[in-house]
Amino acid sequence: MIRILYIEDEKEIGQWVSKDLTERGYEVTWLESGDGLEQHLSSKDIAILDVMLPGLDGFSIGKRIKRANNELPILMLSARTAVEDKIEGLNFADDYLTKPFHPDELVARLEVLLRRYQKNDDVLELQHLKMYTKDMRIINTLTEEEILLTGKQFYLLQYFIRHLNQILTKEQLYEGVWGESYIEGDKTLMVHIRYLREKIEINPAKPMIIETIRGIGYRVKL
Amino acid sequence: MKFFQSLLAKYMLIILLALSIVQISYMGTAMFVLGITKTGVGEFSSEVLLESEIEEQWHAQSKNINNVSNDAITQLFQRWQEQLPTASMFWVSEDGTLLTTVNVQEELPAKWTPAFTTKFIKQRYGGDPFTVIAFLDDDVSNGFIVLEVPRNVFNPPLINIYENYGNFLFLGVIAIILFFIVVSLLFFKGIRKRLLHLQDAMEIRDVDGLPIEIHVKKKDEIGQLEHSFNRMVCELRESKQRQQKEEQLRRELIANLSHDLRTPLTKVRAQSYSISKEALSEEGKQALRAMETSIVNIDALIENLMSYTLLMASKYKFEPKDINVIRFVREHLTTWYPVFEREGFTIDIELQAFEHHEWCVDPIWLGRILDNVFQNVLRHANSGKYIGVKTESTASYTAFIIEDHGNGMKNESNAKGAGIGLSIVDVMVKGMHLEWDICSDPSGTKIIIKHVNQSAMLGQ
Numbered sequence: 001m002i003r004i005l006y007i008e009d010e011k012e013i014g015q016w017v018s019k020d021l022t023e024r025g026y027e028v029t030w031l032e033s034g035d036g037l038e039q040h041l042s043s044k045d046i047a048i049l050d051v052m053l054p055g056l057d058g059f060s061i062g063k064r065i066k067r068a069n070n071e072l073p074i075l076m077l078s079a080r081t082a083v084e085d086k087i088e089g090l091n092f093a094d095d096y097l098t099k100p101f102h103p104d105e106l107v108a109r110l111e112v113l114l115r116r117y118q119k120n121d122d123v124l125e126l127q128h129l130k131m132y133t134k135d136m137r138i139i140n141t142l143t144e145e146e147i148l149l150t151g152k153q154f155y156l157l158q159y160f161i162r163h164l165n166q167i168l169t170k171e172q173l174y175e176g177v178w179g180e181s182y183i184e185g186d187k188t189l190m191v192h193i194r195y196l197r198e199k200i201e202i203n204p205a206k207p208m209i210i211e212t213i214r215g216i217g218y219r220v221k222l
Numbered sequence: 223m224k225f226f227q228s229l230l231a232k233y234m235l236i237i238l239l240a241l242s243i244v245q246i247s248y249m250g251t252a253m254f255v256l257g258i259t260k261t262g263v264g265e266f267s268s269e270v271l272l273e274s275e276i277e278e279q280w281h282a283q284s285k286n287i288n289n290v291s292n293d294a295i296t297q298l299f300q301r302w303q304e305q306l307p308t309a310s311m312f313w314v315s316e317d318g319t320l321l322t323t324v325n326v327q328e329e330l331p332a333k334w335t336p337a338f339t340t341k342f343i344k345q346r347y348g349g350d351p352f353t354v355i356a357f358l359d360d361d362v363s364n365g366f367i368v369l370e371v372p373r374n375v376f377n378p379p380l381i382n383i384y385e386n387y388g389n390f391l392f393l394g395v396i397a398i399i400l401f402f403i404v405v406s407l408l409f410f411k412g413i414r415k416r417l418l419h420l421q422d423a424m425e426i427r428d429v430d431g432l433p434i435e436i437h438v439k440k441k442d443e444i445g446q447l448e449h450s451f452n453r454m455v456c457e458l459r460e461s462k463q464r465q466q467k468e469e470q471l472r473r474e475l476i477a478n479l480s481h482d483l484r485t486p487l488t489k490v491r492a493q494s495y496s497i498s499k500e501a502l503s504e505e506g507k508q509a510l511r512a513m514e515t516s517i518v519n520i521d522a523l524i525e526n527l528m529s530y531t532l533l534m535a536s537k538y539k540f541e542p543k544d545i546n547v548i549r550f551v552r553e554h555l556t557t558w559y560p561v562f563e564r565e566g567f568t569i570d571i572e573l574q575a576f577e578h579h580e581w582c583v584d585p586i587w588l589g590r591i592l593d594n595v596f597q598n599v600l601r602h603a604n605s606g607k608y609i610g611v612k613t614e615s616t617a618s619y620t621a622f623i624i625e626d627h628g629n630g631m632k633n634e635s636n637a638k639g640a641g642i643g644l645s646i647v648d649v650m651v652k653g654m655h656l657e658w659d660i661c662s663d664p665s666g667t668k669i670i671i672k673h674v675n676q677s678a679m680l681g682q
Contacts, residue, residue, distance in 0.1 A: 010485060016492035052481060079484035081525060082477045083539060083586055099488040100517055103495060167556035171549055184575055215571025215611070216555050 003027045005044040009053050020103045034061040041069050045119045051078035066092045073113040116162050127209050153196045160220040169217040227441045240402045277354045280369045284356035290364045299324040308372050315365035416444045432458050469537050476528045483524050491517050526642045533649045540584050547581040548573050558596050562609050570610040576620045581673050583654045591650050594643040595624050595669050603628020621672040631662035
């Protein structure tokens, strides 16, 4: 079970978010300020922080958390929407969500962070594929055979899995996987996606897993 | 500032020094001249030798010789030579024999004939050397003694000095003039250097865009100018800090206001979300959906209101830079695509590469423009269920076209507001030197955001 540390001083919002997340299967520890924070740091998978808090503000708490445990993803959840606040928050935090937010969006963002830090479930079921995200084994559930990928195909799929449900542009994909600047007109990425589709899609001509978003890029949707 | 620390005092000092040098040199010269003349005049009454006095004394002393002998004559000659070292003397006897000579340089005959004597007298009359002939003891039989003194001995001392030390004097005068020129040059060079340094310092900018304070070394007029400059920089810095503080306060106020408005809005959403989990009638569900829409609209309105307030007060941060605008718009669309997808829109995106794809814009501002336009499509053109984002490239401009199939601007939806979202677009588009057009008719609206090609404009 994913363990969430949630710091929020507004009782109504705190209760609502805690309750909703608990109902969705997360284990939530809700604090109204940063007091007694240290004892929870080692036992949590992710932290959600408000900014305007009594005593230490969310930015200071977030920086302390990152200093103590850099592997703990932080999502800032604040009613402060100014660009300056977002920039300051994103200096250390992994995401910044503004109030009023929809709980579905909060959960979607939490899941993205958990995947990025590989803290969620080991097994991911995607259409007919079963993926063991820790060791990146992919099983075709239709044939019960393991799908073997080349190095680049593996990294490409891993990048999609880390950004599940997000649309990724060609530039983002190429730079994320190859680590180099994308040059307009380069077909390398498309070729690799075609080969990857041939391996993982039932019908590569009508891909269901790696979706093409015309004019923008690609998306792998859970 | 004390007078003696001023440049004026220094300049006056140089002038006085120059004048004093001239005076001191004259005095020095005079003393030098006096010294020379005193050493050369012996027993004579005047410091300047006179021919008449020499003549008179020569005659007097030759007359006073009672016992004419070689020794007596030699003694006389020696006495005169001590007083006039350049003088030459000789004694010619009655029969014309050249006897005693002292310091005689010229060729004299051992035997003086009347003719030679006459010729000698004629040659020396009024000539150089000055020649005095006197009979010894007023007796012609003792012969005569001759004194020859070079004419220049009778020159005034200054003439002698000019003749002897003229070159040194000339060089001395030149040296004094040169000294004065060098001192003046150094003085003005020092002033010039400090003024140029001041000018340079005025042009150097610190990281905050203000000039840097100057280290004041001297307390003269330029030092005062530097002090004034430092004071001005200090005042500018204080003014800028006040302005920044004011901006910060304003931003803080708006951020806090925004926070204070959004917090209850979040609580409203929390309540509506909790209610939505209950078993509701269709009417109840409809009311909740309306409430949800209102929450989204109020949220957007608060955001727009805050941004508009900051924009109008020119306090909205603006940091333009060259960005690949096609890439930027495409990445921005990745966040909006799921929203339009959820609303069931047909999404038509065709972003063709521009020849020059870099626009100098603030990415946050451009993002805000796109957000507001898309938000507008979502709110006011939802009925058309179509969003198109395309590029257009001509010789004079490159542009993004955002198109919908709504009812057009004149037949806006019920969600019509104060149009603050598009006002922000207008301010931001103009702020980034872009242009925009709206083409709207009942079949839809087309918003074109243009980047005018400056070189094409200049060519027209």
